[in-house]
Ligand SMILES: Nc1ncnc2c1ncn2[C@@H]1O[C@H](COP(=O)(O)OP(=O)(O)O)[C@@H](O)[C@H]1O
């Protein structure tokens with residue numbers, strides 16, 4: 020399926036959008052997406068993901084900035100001339116048309132004859148593994164099947180960019196995993212530049228080559244899944260992607276690569292200054308993921324008292340209350356016989372490595 | 384009986400609850416209808432001789448047939464005008480902000496809040512020889528002598544269309560509102576222009592509303608005694624007035640009854656054509 024349209028690059032250049040109501044939905048977003056990449060647009064509900072998607076598709080004219088597909092600035096083009104394929108969250112299949120007619124709709128709009136349309140629809144239905152459903156109506160299909168049809172319909176116009184708005188949110192967990200694998204497979208086969216909007220961080224991390232994290236209309240970070248997960252640039256990214264313990268503290272000494280922080284919980288630890296340099300004496304928030312904390316037997320870490328322990332299959336999560344009264348979560352891999360921790364046991368905790376604790380300037 | 388509690392399910396209660404309404408219909412609708420039928424089957428006004436004479440008279444009398452024909456045609460014209468004018472209003476309603484929506488719905492509903500008689504007299508004022516339209520056209524110098532608007536088919540159609548417009552617009556608004564707005568966007572993103580989107584997506588999906596609106600408007604337009612008579616005046620005769628003359632002025636009750644029955648059957652035929660179209664439209668697509 021190597022056709023000329025596939026795999027064009029997409030540049031979102033300083034795009035800002037304010038709705039007529041005055042709501043600033045996206046603010047100065049810059050994304051440079053290479054042809055054939057699969058990108059996740061990740062952020063909580065209301066952060067402007069759909070708005071950005073609709074701007075790229077051409078349904079909304081942005082207040083400022085440019086959208087560039089391949090070598091073309093497309094801002095003046097209406098949606099029906101942008102060759103952008105969209106899969107809507109609710110699939111938006113045409114309820115009165117059969118599966119074949121749905122898939123062939125875009126081809127009909129291009130004036131392609133019926134026989135060719137049907138042949139092409141059949142080929143795409145085979146691609147999404149639904150060849151036997153051709154004559155059914157959308158309502159006679161399950162959610163997953165409808166989504167496959169929506170995908171086939173979007174792919175039929177050989178789009179240069181494929182946009183998916185929360186495509187898996189309505190599916191149950193097992194089906195979601197199937198469809199995620201399916202979309203990733205189709206994307207690999209077709210090489211279409213793909214943008215997936217999601218509020219599910221696992222989905223973003225597992226599917227995308229790169230993840231753009233949005234919060235309140237601003238781009239917080241744009242990087243590979245491991246960048247975003249392991250080297251978050253902002254406190255928001257650190258806490259939104261994966262779970263994280265937030266521990267307040269004061270900077271004792273700092274340089275560009277390491278900061279010594281005195282935690283309110285009562286220990287001095289070395290952390291990575293994330294998102295800029297830190298000043299001595301300034302208050303910081305240190306983020307440590309539950310799986311990056313370990314129980315230590317010497318005097319290095321901070322003290323705490325074990326509360327609840329939750330066995331979650333491969334890991335056990337302990338809730339520990341620290342000296343300053345805040346709670347932290349510690350996740351321990353279940354390797355053989357894990358040391359049983361009783362409710363109320365006194366323990367000491369320390370990060371596994373300095374690079375696994377991220378210090379951000381405190382905002383409040 | 385006590386051994387089969389499952390048989391005393393919800394439906395038996397439902398039937399019981401429907402009894403008052405059923406009784407009401409029986410006494411005030413079915414019974415008069417049967418009486419009408421019985422009356423129409425008499426050849427003389429005294430009701431002594433049975434026969435199909437009244438029906439034969441109607442069906443062989445060119446005048447009666449022309450009244451029936453022009454009434455059915457009037458309904459079709461009014462329905463068409465309402466559809467052509469009402470669809471854009473309903474379409475617009477689904478695409479504007481909430482404030483404009485309130486204004487549109489108010490404009491649509493306003494006619495329902497005023498009496499038909501008042502609305503009809505308003506049209507007389509508008510369409511009359513010295514009415515608003517003629518006065519305006521004359522003062523602009525477009526015409527010298529007043530146009531004949533009142534007491535014409537055109538006048539009746541326009542006035543009826545305005546009077547019956549809500550019956551078309553409301554079902555259309557409902558039907559268009561049920562269409563997922565994403566379908567518009569999906570069609571557009573697949574490369575379709577607005578006209579293709581309208582004819583391939585919006586119109587087919589709004590057909591239930593179109594058919595409901597047409598049925599209501601048609602039935603209301605052909606039976607609209609007041610507007611038909613006041614705007615049509617003496618020159619134009621439609622079935623309701625024809626019927627009224629026969630019954631009230633000429634006291635020819637058997638013939639009036641036959642007219643009613645024939646009118647009823649004609650309306651039922653037209654309505655069932657609409658309903659069949661509706662079923663076909665739902666079938667269109669394979670369901
Ligand atoms: N049509 C609109 N008019 C005004 N404000 C809107 C409109 N659509 C969205 N917004 C606002 O813009 C912000 C971003 O919305 P959206 O892009 O839908 O977020 P997301 O898809 O990430 O949930 C929200 O604060 C929302 O209230």
Ligand SMILES: [Mg+2]
Nearest residue numbers: 065068069070
């Ligand atoms: Mg959204």
